[in-house]
Amino acid sequence: MDAVKIGLCGLGTVAGGTLRVLSRNFENISARAGCDIQIVRIGARRDNPDCDTGDIPISRDLMEVATDPEVEILVELIGGTDYAAELVLAGIANGKHIVTANKALIAERGNEIFAAAEAAGVTVAYEAAVAGGIPIIKAVREGLAANSVNWLAGIINGTGNFILTEMKEKGRSFADVLAEAQALGYAEADPTFDVEGIDAAHKLVILASIAFGMPLSFDEVYTEGIGAIETQDVDYAEELGYRIKHLGIARKSPGGIELRVHPTLIPQERLLANVNGVKNAVVVDCDAVGQTLYYGAGAGSEPTASAVLADVIDIARNVRGDQSRRVPYLSYHSHAIADQVILPIEAIQSSYYLRVSVLDRPGVLSAVASILSDAGISIEAIIQKAPRPDEDVVPVIILTNSALEQSLADAVFRLQSLDSVVGAITRIRVENLDD
Numbered sequence: 032m033d034a035v036k037i038g039l040c041g042l043g044t045v046a047g048g049t050l051r052v053l054s055r056n057f058e059n060i061s062a063r064a065g066c067d068i069q070i071v072r073i074g075a076r077r078d079n080p081d082c083d084t085g086d087i088p089i090s091r092d093l094m095e096v097a098t099d100p101e102v103e104i105l106v107e108l109i110g111g112t113d114y115a116a117e118l119v120l121a122g123i124a125n126g127k128h129i130v131t132a133n134k135a136l137i138a139e140r141g142n143e144i145f146a147a148a149e150a151a152g153v154t155v156a157y158e159a160a161v162a163g164g165i166p167i168i169k170a171v172r173e174g175l176a177a178n179s180v181n182w183l184a185g186i187i188n189g190t191g192n193f194i195l196t197e198m199k200e201k202g203r204s205f206a207d208v209l210a211e212a213q214a215l216g217y218a219e220a221d222p223t224f225d226v227e228g229i230d231a232a233h234k235l236v237i238l239a240s241i242a243f244g245m246p247l248s249f250d251e252v253y254t255e256g257i258g259a260i261e262t263q264d265v266d267y268a269e270e271l272g273y274r275i276k277h278l279g280i281a282r283k284s285p286g287g288i289e290l291r292v293h294p295t296l297i298p299q300e301r302l303l304a305n306v307n308g309v310k311n312a313v314v315v316d317c318d319a320v321g322q323t324l325y326y327g328a329g330a331g332s333e334p335t336a337s338a339v340l341a342d343v344i345d346i347a348r349n350v351r352g353d354q355s356r357r358v359p360y361l362s363y364h365s366h367a368i369a370d371q372v373i374l375p376i377e378a379i380q381s382s383y384y385l386r387v388s389v390l391d392r393p394g395v396l397s398a399v400a401s402i403l404s405d406a407g408i409s410i411e412a413i414i415q416k417a418p419r420p421d422e423d424v425v426p427v428i429i430l431t432n433s434a435l436e437q438s439l440a441d442a443v444f445r446l447q448s449l450d451s452v453v454g455a456i457t458r459i460r461v462e463n464l465d466d
């Protein structure tokens with residue numbers, strides 16, 4: 032059978048891995064695809080000594096890949112949203128199938144790209160965009176296709192997880208670990224996307240679109256970063272039997288869909304609580320199968336290439352074999368659930384960890400407790416430490432029972448205005464992940 036012809040755009044980390052894995056496993060990949068996979072053109076502004084391009088022709092203008100009549104699948108590995116969207120839309124307009132690792136592109140421009148792909152009858156595949164090498168898109172879209180998904184929760188940013196792991200295991204500060212993550216090349220030079228949860232929000236919205244059959248709604252994801260977490264919060268959480276993880280959570284609630292990324296206390300015995308370092312993991316809770324867990328490398332040259340090439344193989348099978356079902360990602364068009372409402376964060380229900388720094392005076396604790404009680408929030412556990420010598424301020428750690436976010440926000444506002452409360456109150460949501 033004729034080889035399927037690929038145009039590869041970008042010559043960075045993931046492209047290098049893709050070239051290496053394709054070359055190393057060429058025979059297996061061809062056998063599984065049912066035909067050879069041949070890269071016929073590369074689009075790159077400059078050469079990269081880490082990428083062995085052999086005698087493949089290189090275009091400095093990447094649009095030449097999108098218009099090359101020989102190219103059947105355009106693999107976009109340049110990142111960013113503007114030029115990447117232009118490139119991908121040009122490829123689609125020229126009848127190319129698309130494989131991309133670009134979560135920002137899919138999360139922010141996916142609806143437009145999918146509509147163009149549907150009109151052109153081509154596939155857009157993006158397994159590598161979520162959790163790197165973990166085949167989570169395929170698992171949710173195919174392996175769990177018979178289920179109704181109740182919720183999913185994941186550690187989907189390796190840098191954030193590395194920081195929280197180091198804070199817990201070595202008692203290091205957020206700033207200190209972040210500097211090391213940058214030096215090790217885990218975090219971007221501008222780490223905002225990682226630590227503020229934007230990268231995780233990109234991935235969450237993609238997962239939710241597949242799990243719940245809904246359009247991509249990146250702007251509606253509630254996003255909170257890990258920058259405010261202090262080592263003492265990590266320690267108090269441990270004392271209470273919990274661990275702090277930066278989770279992306281998508282949940283079907285009676286009133287709509289929750290989409291949120293924030294630091295979260297989870298019970299120490301949960302598998303997710305024990306996912307450490309740069310590793311990623313996603314738990315999916317479904318009606319028929321119950322909970323399943325997917326764990327592995329969320330980034331890296333070859334792990335990500337593994338997902339890119341899996342998509343290429345899938346499309347190759349499709350192109351040379353069954354011509355139907357080319358656009359499975361568009362399943363939401365045929366479902367009533369396309370109109371799902373996304374819940375505002377104020378409408379979610381959760382337990383909360385609060386760290387309130389108070390002046391060591393009689394009556395302060397009862398004032399705090401009565402504000403919570405007035406808001407209908409009951410206390411599950413409380414820790415109050417004795418003040419250090421020469422210090423007048425003590426931390427009070429409170430674990431609440433389940434409450435409405437709006438009630439908690441109102442109570443925190445009232446607590447914050449007490450004269451005896453010093454500094455900002457730290458509030459972290461708790462998820463037991465058990466139903």
Ligand SMILES: NC(=O)c1ccc[n+]([C@@H]2O[C@H](COP(=O)([O-])OP(=O)(O)OC[C@H]3O[C@@H](n4cnc5c(N)ncnc54)[C@H](OP(=O)(O)O)[C@@H]3O)[C@@H](O)[C@H]2O)c1
Nearest residue numbers: 041042043044045046076108109110114132133330331335
């Ligand atoms: N690295 C990972 O572990 C990982 C994991 C999952 C997903 N991803 C995603 O995979 C994609 C690629 O990531 P990467 O880590 O391989 O990036 P990278 O190492 O920075 O490589 C990007 C490549 O694209 C080129 N490029 C960027 N903007 C371009 C433009 N406007 N025009 C032409 N060429 C352009 C760069 O060229 P120059 O060298 O000339 O700048 C470079 O060759 C991103 O969407 C990323 O989010 C990466």
